[in-house]
Amino acid sequence: MTPNQTTVKPLFLLLFTLITSALTAQPEANYDETKVPKFSVPDPLVTFGGEAITDSQQWEEKRKLEIYQFFEKQIYGKVPALLDEYSFKVIEQDNNALGGKAQRKQIAVGIKKNNRSLNFNILLYLPIGNENAPVFLGYNFHGNHTVTDDPNVIITEAWNENNEDLKIRNNKATEASRGVRMNRWAIDKMLDKGYGIATVYYGEIDPDKNDFSDGLHSLFYEEGQTKPKTNEWGSIAAWAYGLSRAMDYLENDTNISNVIVFGHSRLGKAALWAGATDLRFAGVIGNDSGCGGAALSKRKFGETIGQINTSFPHWFSESFKKYSNKEEMLPVDQHELLALIAPRPLYVASAVEDEWADPKGEFLSAQYATKVYELYDKKGISSTDVQEVNHPIKQTLAYHMRSGKHDVTDYDWDQYIAWAETFAK
Known part of the structure; x- marks a missing residue:
């Protein structure tokens, strides 16, 4: 043994640990709108090949399937086989x-x-x-x-x-x-x-x-x-x-x-994906579903893809990890998940203090998905609608942001029940 062997190995391990930590460390969550990066929202009515979609038949035949397959294989993951x-x-x-x-x-x-x-x-x-x-x-x-x-x-x-x-x-x-x-x-x-x-x-x-x-x-x-x-x-x-x-x-x-399928938080993500994959659900509700749910990923506000894949590596497909801290590479965003549910009733809900789930990103996602609902002559969140606390917008594609934190409250259920009486019965 050379005189410095006992010190070289610990120094190497320390250096390796520091490098590994630096590579896997996640940026702090951003809660400042001025720090939201410039990003381009993918148009749900333009195919990956650049073809414009102008009616519901074209959506069903050309665009819907390619969006669905991307989410299925690259984000949530594909069910491998049928049950016995x-x-x-x-x-x-x-x-x-x-x-x-x-x-x-x-x-x-x-x-x-x-x-x-x-x-x-x-x-x-x-x-x-x-x-x-x-x-x-x-x-x-x-x-x-x-x-x-x-x-x-x-x-x-x-x-x-x-x-x-x-x-x-x-x-x-x-x-x-x-x-x-x-x-x-x-x-x-x-x-x-x-x-x-x-x-x-x-x-x-x-x-x-x-x-x-x-x-x-x-x-x-x-x-x-x-x-x-x-x-x-x-x-x-x-x-x-x-x-x-x-x-x-x-x-x-x-x-x-x-x-009507309902879910809160991580289970809101599951409810939205269930609604996209199973047409038997008459309506879908995503409550405070955030990153990987209703919130736009490219805003990088609150929880991000990198953070969710690090904290909960089992939630999404392994292929989704290549987009950690690289949201700009995604050819889709979560408004297109919402669009997959059209024309069935869909309710997206946020809470004003739930910044981790990015309420504004959830609102914008519903707004950007609306053009697909309009192909079916269904109303959603128009470009002139404003996100206000405790002022629900109850269309076929509905939205509210209530006061309070990440939770499910009686206020939420009051809105869902009243909305369902109009759109989902």
Whole structure:
């Protein structure tokens, strides 16, 4: 051993660590409009080859598919194969739930692929007296039992992210967490207005952690595979897929007329992608969905592609990582995700204090998507509309920015229910 060998190796490791940290470090989030870079918004009505789209038929035949395929392969990731088997069973039912206000059903859904299986539960409340009810379908973050204090709702056994405020410990839900998220689900208001509510714990589809060894993905692996391929689905696409499997049951329930898919935050991203991939959803709601949801990526305001791919590397396809801190290279932006939902009703919502999700970027995205809705003679957010706090714009493509922070509130549900009564029933 030479005299300086013991010092050279630690210095080399230190240098390597510093270089690696510098390469992977993310710029601080920008909350200053004067620092938003100049960017070009891709025109949804001009194909990648430069051809102008002038009517809905051209959109459907030429433009919609190429945009969809880009999002599918380069952003959210492609579902690798068809299921082998799907089943459902009503495991509990009460026709006098919630003080006689609702029928409650709990449905066990089973899916199988490659001799592997996954099960999840749907909690469904339908209003008594409305035998053909529209239903809001959405994921919850910690278990079906958290959205209501109904003592008969089954407690999930799936892995759960710890949250002391919500009494989730040791990655396991217990009776202590029953009803802790009632504030985000205006169930009584929905039922009183003749709407049903269906919800699923998203962790039963794919646990929200950077581990592809469990959850939905693992059912589809080929021999020796341990994670999705480069252009295959991340967790957001898996959650969207789960919403469609819930829809498989709901569309066959004779007491349901149609289904509006809803999601908040990361689950808002999943709801928007579910709406784009599954035409059976009669309407779509993205609440505070932000980066990778409704917000424009090229603005680089609040959360960016680089930050979301670093913090949550499992959410998107591996191919999306090449756009980290390189948003200008994207040939699409999120307004074109919204456009894929046209002409069905779509509601984009923001909160004024939720700068991380870029409320202005969500508003502009809805505005830029409007020209596609107009091909179908549907109204959206016009170029003269102004983003104002607590002043909803309720067209087929609707928008509001409420006061407050990143959350789902009664104000949000009041708007969604009133909008749905006009556009989605």
